[in-house]
Amino acid sequence: MHELSIAQSLLDIIVDESQRHRLGRVDKVRLRIGELAAVVPESLRFCFDLVSRDTVAGGAVIEIETVAVAARCDKCDLSFEVKERVFQCPQCGEPVFEMLGGRELEVVNIEGETGGEDG
Amino acid sequence: MAEIKVPVVRNILQANERLASENRRRFDEAGIFVINLMSSPGAGKTSLLEKTIETLAGRMGIAVIEGDLQSSRDAERIQKKGVQAVQINTEGGCHLDGNMIQIAMDSIDLSGVDLLIIENVGNLVCPAEFNLGEHEKITMLSVAEGDDKPVKYPLMFQICSVLLVNKIDLLPYTDCDVEKIRQTSRQLNPGGLVFEISCRTGEGFEPWLSWIENKVGEHRKNRSGAAPHADKS
Numbered sequence: 001m002h003e004l005s006i007a008q009s010l011l012d013i014i015v016d017e018s019q020r021h022r023l024g025r026v027d028k029v030r031l032r033i034g035e036l037a038a039v040v041p042e043s044l045r046f047c048f049d050l051v052s053r054d055t056v057a058g059g060a061v062i063e064i065e066t067v068a069v070a071a072r073c074d075k076c077d078l079s080f081e082v083k084e085r086v087f088q089c090p091q092c093g094e095p096v097f098e099m100l101g102g103r104e105l106e107v108v109n110i111e112g113e114t115g116g117e118d119g
Numbered sequence: 120m121a122e123i124k125v126p127v128v129r130n131i132l133q134a135n136e137r138l139a140s141e142n143r144r145r146f147d148e149a150g151i152f153v154i155n156l157m158s159s160p161g162a163g164k165t166s167l168l169e170k171t172i173e174t175l176a177g178r179m180g181i182a183v184i185e186g187d188l189q190s191s192r193d194a195e196r197i198q199k200k201g202v203q204a205v206q207i208n209t210e211g212g213c214h215l216d217g218n219m220i221q222i223a224m225d226s227i228d229l230s231g232v233d234l235l236i237i238e239n240v241g242n243l244v245c246p247a248e249f250n251l252g253e254h255e256k257i258t259m260l261s262v263a264e265g266d267d268k269p270v271k272y273p274l275m276f277q278i279c280s281v282l283l284v285n286k287i288d289l290l291p292y293t294d295c296d297v298e299k300i301r302q303t304s305r306q307l308n309p310g311g312l313v314f315e316i317s318c319r320t321g322e323g324f325e326p327w328l329s330w331i332e333n334k335v336g337e338h339r340k341n342r343s344g345a346a347p348h349a350d351k352s
């Protein structure tokens with residue numbers, strides 16, 4: 001499934017960042033994933049374990065923060081959480097077209113140890 | 120050695136996004152309108168292309184990129200209609216990405232092309248996350264698949280500009296409620312259009328064809344109007 005290519009892209013970013021910050025080992029990776037993103041967390045973790053084996057991020061823990069779907073009504077200038085996936089303003093009842101969040105697929109931070117390969 | 124936390128804040132799909140915007144720039148320079156057509160396997164994507172080409176080929180230049188796990192069957196079906204078609208085999212990959220489109224573009228002669236349709240791999244989940252550089256995403260759902268699909272696969276129905284409900288000739292033989300499809304997809308995607316069609320009988324094709332013709336017209340205008348303002352919408 002596509003979680004494999006997402007895991008590969010995630011690993012590319014982690015390797016890049018760990019070189020930039022001279023991390024010898026990455027222990028934890030924190031992600032933000034929108035509720036509407038077409039990603040199954042378990043499947044992403046599984047794929048990441050596969051692709052990260054024998055890399056700086058091998059065995060790293062993936063923490064996932066889920067982001068609710070949010071939208072904005074431009075008539076009322078109101079931002080709100082979209083419940084039940086109905087894109088409708090809770091104040092005026094009009095359909096809303098501006099999505100503020102809910103599709104995130106982001107790395108927020110990585111934790112690890114600086115320096116050598118050992119440990 | 121020290122334990123540290125590094126703030127990153129990067130989009131995991133940024134590499135693909137970059138390729139997609141390069142593709143987009145190329146399409147815009149050439150004034151080509153590009154569609155990314157997505158559905159589950161067998162909903163009728165290739166049938167839609169065949170039927171659309173039959174009517175529109177005399178009025179505009181059309182090219183097709185076909186994405187499939189294996190075989191070049193779909194590209195051959197399109198070539199029979201007298202249109203350029205390039206097959207991408209993903210060899211197990213469940214979606215197309217920006218890089219595959221970039222490679223396929225090398226085998227397409229863009230001169231005289233007004234409309235490029237990319238038929239994605241049959242799959243209602245994965246293609247939704249990967250932009251290809253297209254101007255519009257089109258999702259197709261056939262009535263035989265059931266009217267609960269927008270609820271089960273929301274992203275695919277949330278991101279499309281047009282939802283094509285296909286195989287309406289089969290409605291008498293199914294328990295599919297098209298009104299329910301319309302309602303749930305409107306809740307998810309109030310700005311999206313819904314066209315009911317049958318690629319078998321040709322019913323309902325008029326609004327779909329004129330939607331394409333309008334879009335192609337707009338993009339052509341951007342090409343001929345030499346002003347480099349390709350960045351609207």
Ligand SMILES: Nc1nc2c(ncn2[C@@H]2O[C@H](COP(=O)(O)OP(=O)(O)OP(=O)(O)O)[C@@H](O)[C@H]2O)c(=O)[nH]1
Nearest residue numbers: 159160161162163164165166241285286317318319
């Ligand atoms: N009855 C009926 N059958 C249709 C219609 N559209 C397509 N079909 C049939 O559905 C089957 C699949 O159609 P395709 O056009 O190959 O579907 P596809 O989405 O391109 O399939 P993949 O590329 O394999 O994902 C074929 O047997 C078509 O003849 C329609 O409107 N009505």
Ligand SMILES: [Mg+2]
Nearest residue numbers: 164165193238
């Ligand atoms: Mg096909």
Ligand SMILES: [Zn+2]
Nearest residue numbers: 073076089092
């Ligand atoms: Zn409002």
